Amino acid sequence: MMSCQQNFAHHLPTLRFPVSTTVVFIRRHQPPISASSLHHSQETSDKILRTHNAKSTSLLFLIDKASPKGENQNGYEYDEISKLLELSMARKRTPQFPGSIYVQSPADVDVNSSLPAIFNGENDDYDFEVIMRAVEIRREVTLEIFKEAMRKGKFGITYSTNLASKLFPEFIDYVMIQAASIKQLPEFANSSFNVRAKACLESSNVVPLIRWLKHNGLSYPQIGKLICSSRGNIESIRSTAEWLKSIHVNGRFIGVALLRAGKNILERNTEELDEIVWYLEKNGVRREWMGYVVSRCPELLSFSMEELKNRTNFYFDMGMNEKDFGTMVFDFPKVLGFYSFEEMNQKVAYLKEFGLGNEDVGRLLAFRPQLMGCSIEERWKPLVKYLYYLGISRDGMRRILTVKPMVFCFDLESNIVQKVQFFRDIGVQQKGIASMLVKFPSLLTYSLYKKIRPVVIFLLTKAGVSQTDIGKVIGLGPELLGCSISKKLEPNVKYFLSLGIDLKTLGEMIADFPMLLRYNIDILRPKYRYLRRTMVRPLNDLIEFPRFFSYSLEERIIPRHKILVENRVNFKLRYMLSCTDENFHQRVEAAVQRRQMFESGISNNIESDSPTDDSSEDETEDEFSTLAD
Template structure:
């Protein structure tokens, strides 16, 4: 039923059509009383619907802002409160920045014309949405930049997929190209200043920048040259936008014989200035190294193992080369050293190199000796003084090894000073202690045979000890003596050396227990080749007519030279009709042997002369005596 009055007005609020129920209500308001109309409007304000609450709040706020601007009145703080949630603001910002049409749906308040590709044309002005302080504005600017960055990444991925790269490969690579993405984004923004791109979309400008840079064909070419996508990403970032320098440096590395598998690693480790250097500078370094003994066909290997050489200028390289030449290395030794361990030349600082050389001289080595040592084992330059050498020296000194002993170890086997103390040396020493070797015996072993410390404990030393105790007849009580006297035995191959010798000795008629006693007396018995043993044994049995027991009692017989000692001394004994034990015959110097022979001859002559004198003085008494003693 309608209310009657002088003048009625039919009022239908637009917001009610959005928030009301399915049958919007018509409200008749007496316009003669505006206050009554406002009270009636507030009283009958319907409850907003849930699904359109955000769009309705935005529309109400937009209309209220428009009315406030027309009335030129200052709104209250409650009226300025933005009803749009923060998430909705971000979505609106994305729609404003992304130049791509979004799907439409019935009832959408952001109408979009199919002929207008600009999404922003149908959106409300952003200044009506983001009305806040400087902090909020700065935050929104950063979010806008991040959105543009994501748009640029998508454009880059699209260009790579157009270049027939897989989705996974494109995503993995683009995720590592943050700096280059920013470069493309900035260049695309700069293109808008040009007249021909003033009305173009951001997507088009970003795509133009990517195509002009030829980055996608470059990525294809680098991948063809065996570079992984992390290496490609780092190189693109190192180029600082000058992508053509990457191709130039790759071609140069290939010209000096750097293989494809090492090109990426060489470029990444050669310093940030490598891409900016000219071919002439790099060629001068190569020529100088070649003039000092580094062969041309070695250059690719050297530069791939030590690409840091390419970060130095020519004067720096000359200083480093002269550092080794001053220690007495010639061109051949220097070139070989650089080939064996290229990092010795270019990886370490000059100050560190001088400190290590000075430390090695403290063992009593001269400068030329250190040079020979580094030429033979340049890996010493990779060892730290504080972490590797000083703990090793203290450990060896604890077992009684003097500085001269360490010097001998360093000269004979410099690799000992390169191995890890806790992981390599300590377990071996503890193993020898468990066998029963004393500390003095361990010190003598290490000084006598330093390579022992470089052998594998579980693959070399323990298997040999087990073989000696099970197959060579060495008892548990004698194994410590065998190891201490013959540490070189622990370096022999079981199958090719020890088993062959054991079978040969057993074939001579020596029993296993006797062989164990022989090895305990002379451990080096098992190290000789059977080709050397056979002639000596044949001469012993056939020419010298000695028994096998003589050999068992003196196993060191096999250690003497057949032509140099055994045959000459045997001839002397035969000529003088002398027969002595093998030990007396061989285990002495030539002077002692001659003196022994003369003493035996003098004693024999003395006895013979006394007998002859007795025979001439009392011949009858001797005969009578003989007769009387006969029964």
């Protein structure tokens, strides 16, 4: 106990304790310490409450446990503890930022003379944790400095906090490193870290840039990601964005273009970017289209001129001209800059397997470049397999591909399968479905619930088609599914009902000739007027042969009617119109001979004036008869 008191008294002049410290209180007011009380104080030394100067008192107990030249039970050298205690009790200290690793005493000239860590080499892990904690504290300080600069720039607290979260830690670390590096400059040699960090933020003009980007429609996640990708070159963002505006990229697409174009876009000068635009314009992409093209495929701006030329020649080698190439790039900009050469070659080779030549594929891609965005394994092969299952040959698939290539861009399960199942449900046979798809591929591009089903319901409820005939109607005339109900189907139905045809009879006429509802009323009206007034035919003739409206009034109906009148013979509409001119004249001659024989009384067996051989019907009749079978 006496040794402890002597050690304490020995260090008292050096420590220079304040008068109000707990140590002075203990020194002046405690009674003489006995052995038992010393033992009790040693047991309770680790339980001292955190009161004023408690840290200094705790260090005092550590000293109390140490020997003058030895090492205490916690592994601290006596001299190290003395120095630490001296620094902790100093009245005046050099200002340090929060989280400083080394403490600088008043006697130190510079940081190089700071005291070393009080832990030996066995505590490297602890030293690393201390260093990382110091870095984290400086990050937090830099983050608060950035938020303060944003608030001074008239940004709201919420926006500043959200943006700061996107800039952490990339841009915050950049500011922190810059603030540390400029300490070597004479003007910042004696400045605190906070002053240097504020100076770095002001010199970077990041706050005005954020306001400018926000004004141009960029969201704070886009702004944050863009600033982080600039690697500290903040001014390159503004210059590149100004260039994008010069080629008419809309404000809300500027951020998307800058982010998707790649990190090297901020490293390229405007001369390189102008060269890319000039080359595209030279090959058919109009200047007024350039903003739209770059907005949808900013990857073009990251290409070298050599790669851009190779991609352009890939399409010109398939027979495209500048006009086709320009419209193709405008319709689907990704066709030029989004896919790799390997993907592009694989898709062209697969399209050629349908029997298409190199130039045919070129025309197909010029018309529907979205094909280049479809996956062979996930989109095309399952579709081809399904069409083959329906009974469509390779030639039929080639027709679907060339007439409506968009079919090969649709999802099989959610689009095509549902429509085919619907056709089966309404009574269309398997062969009829295959014929429908090959004859009218556009059918697969219509919406099932917005287009196909409403037309079928209209035919069943408003046009008189029975449920037994609806499958036949759709199978023979799938084009009806593409007609507008309000502008085409409903006016036609009202017109036929106005002629005196009842709804059930109209449904039977539609089942016989579904295309009846597709003609314009302006074409139907003069034909009906000629039939009733000039030809003086009854309405039943029209009901029996609704295909009458499919023939030309000037080129077939009127000329053949005049021939019948001149020869004083009469045919049913079917035999009058549904044959070739040669067969029609042969029928007329045969009818004239029979009439002459009847008038002369040579034969009492009068043959019917209607020919029994109807094998000479025209191509239209053969087509619909085949589909009906």
